[in-house]
Amino acid sequence: MFTIKNQKNNARRGVLTTPHGEMQTPFFMPIATKGAVKSLSSRDMETLGADILLSNTYHLMLKPGLEPMKQLGGLHTFMNWQKPILTDSGGYQVFSLSKMNKITEDGVTFNSHLDGARIHLTPELSMEMQAAIGSDIRMQFDHVAAGTSTKEVYEDAMERSLRWAKRCKDVPRTDEHLRFGIVQGGTYEDLRERSAKGLVEIGFDGYAIGGLSVGEPKEDCYRFTEFTTRFLPTDKPRYFMGGGMPEEIVYYVSVGVDMFDCVLPTRNARHGTLFTWNQDPFTIDFEKEAKNVFAQSFYTQKRVTNEQFQFTTEPLDAFCSCETCQNYSPAYLRHLFATQELLAYRLASIHNLTFYLTLMRALRASLE
């Protein structure tokens, strides 16, 4: 169930209810692809204030596998996380692992990157795996085409995604959960419109904007996200899949997107790039920032591995109250990266996730 509590222009402030609890929207989902947010525990994620995690059907299908996951009683129990989980269907791996898979109308055959074993993923199997995982929000299996594709390829992928959407919708429900469709169509307005309308006709609990941030110019990403929202029902949650940088999220919220996930805070953390505030996040004029997406004035990315931090003892981020900023100097963080201590990944991930979760809190506050 999705309830909008307040709206400012197109931006929405709402509540999304799932079997494992409710989330205040707009929200951000940290990514636990294989059942763990890299370097962090479930308890860490609670401490950070995450309300929902994202996990991945394809990766969990490889390990531990469908039957083991059933036997283990689902992912909530397995990883001891009692709040909601959203699962990606494996559609993104059609794109990201495109060198190792073959697409047919029935589904996609992957050569496992782990042991070369063949896995034939279909819409039905993806839904079965997501049921085994026990996720609260399940994504349709879709066909993501690269951002540099021709219109013919986009159209083919979009039409197939629509047919697969219907097949996912038709899988009988055995429990309470939300099921989302995914808009494709690349960077063509007519394809995006047909995709969105087709999905709405099938009928889902929420709608995702997919197939963006996959190699196309950033302006297109902004433009087609805004364009796509025009064809989505206002009373259902909208989910921008896979993005993005802080200023992107600010923009997408302004055009009415409610849900986000992105690997950037955690991956950048592992590579030593930390997001820091230029001002108190609760004083940011997000309406202004959304109109100025390329100005990027409210935060700075700091490379804590850089030489300039060798002797820096002042806090990394004066506006951050995370465990890392409260207890450790940039100089120490740099040392941890230089010596490849595992603690580097953990402390940096704690900070970057705190940044993203705080960004969402500040955005919600601005919409009250």
Place this chain on the structure above:
RNA sequence: GCGGCUAUGGUGAAAAGGUUAUCACAGGGGUUUGUGGUACCUCUGUUACGGGUUCGAUUCCCGUUAGCCGCC
């Protein structure tokens, strides 16, 4: 003291009488968008010292110095 071997970036190695001496690591800077779990791109930096042969030597020769090995 005598004999032998070696001497190439910060480190470890490679190559060659002739454009700009190669590679890895380290170091500097950057990239990352529904995560193929330590990635990718890029830059900086070297022929121990002195003399000789040669049109040209970092390469061949002699000496100096240093290190290693053996002998007395």
